[in-house]
Amino acid sequence: xxxxxxxxxxxxxxxxxxxxxxxxxxxxxxxxxxxxxxxxxxxxxxxxxxxxxxxxxxxxxxxxxxxxxxxxxxxxxxxxxxxxxxxxxxxxxxxxxxxxxxxxxxxxxxxxxxxxxxxxxxxxxxxxxxxxxxxxxxxxxxxxxxxxxxxxxxxxxxxxxxxxxxxxxxxxxxxxxxxxxxxxxxxxxxxxxxxxx
Numbered sequence: 060x061x062x063x064x065x066x067x068x069x070x071x072x073x074x075x076x077x078x079x080x081x082x083x084x085x086x087x088x089x090x091x092x093x094x095x096x097x098x099x100x101x102x103x104x105x106x107x108x109x110x111x112x113x114x115x116x117x118x119x120x121x122x123x124x125x126x127x128x129x130x131x132x133x134x135x136x137x138x139x140x141x142x143x144x145x146x147x148x149x150x151x152x153x154x155x156x157x158x159x160x161x162x163x164x165x166x167x168x169x170x171x172x173x174x175x176x177x178x179x180x181x182x183x184x185x186x187x188x189x190x191x192x193x194x195x196x197x198x199x200x201x202x203x204x205x206x207x208x209x210x211x212x213x214x215x216x217x218x219x220x221x222x223x224x225x226x227x228x229x230x231x232x233x234x235x236x237x238x239x240x241x242x243x244x245x246x247x248x249x250x251x252x253x254x255x256x
Contacts, residue, residue, distance in 0.1 A: 060205045063194035065090060069209045076224050077217065086212070087189050093212035094186040094200060098126060101236050103204050105129065106184040109177055110166075115153065117171040119178065121164055126183040128166065131159050134176045143167060207235035 060068075069086055098104045110119050112133070121128065131138045133156045143160035152170035156178075160167045166180065186199040198205060210232040217225035 062189040
């Protein structure tokens with residue numbers, strides 16, 4: 060689905076319940092907020108990145124589209140996440156990292172790597188923002204998740220106006236999230252490698 064299609068879908072549903080005119084920029088702002096909230100709730104958009112590490116360097120830039128790091132590995136070994144204050148308060152040490160902390164847009168390793176290596180992070184990806192000047196670009200979410208984002212955006216727009224139909228759209232959003240989550244879990248193989256039915 061493109062930005063133009065998701066905006067059109069929102070306008071069509073909005074026209075059915077609320078004749079007020081809203082600017083495209085306002086609706087796009089609400090759609091972008093809804094996309095971010097949807098990804099944070101459902102973890103439906105996950106990505107990974109490899110970061111080369113160097114001897115004596117403790118902190119590294121995380122990808123700009125990273126909303127939150129889910130987990131990290133250093134040379135194939137899973138790292139434990141700690142509060143950044145714990146990392147900063149720890150005695151300076153170097154060796155094979157076993158922990159990480161996040162501060163602003165950087166990931167900090169502990170201990171500081173004693174040699175070069177590879178840090179692999181798995182993270183919630185922030186969906187690309189829908190922009191008024193690039194409405195023909197595809198959005199990051201699948202069509203099903205776009206529908207859920209539209210329902211959330213509509214619930215937010217209508218609740219600001221005090222419209223009593225806002226909970227209807229919020230319920231549709233909640234239902235879509237639950238259904239998609241159940242479908243995802245059903246398709247995941249169990250520990251024996253057998254798909255659930």
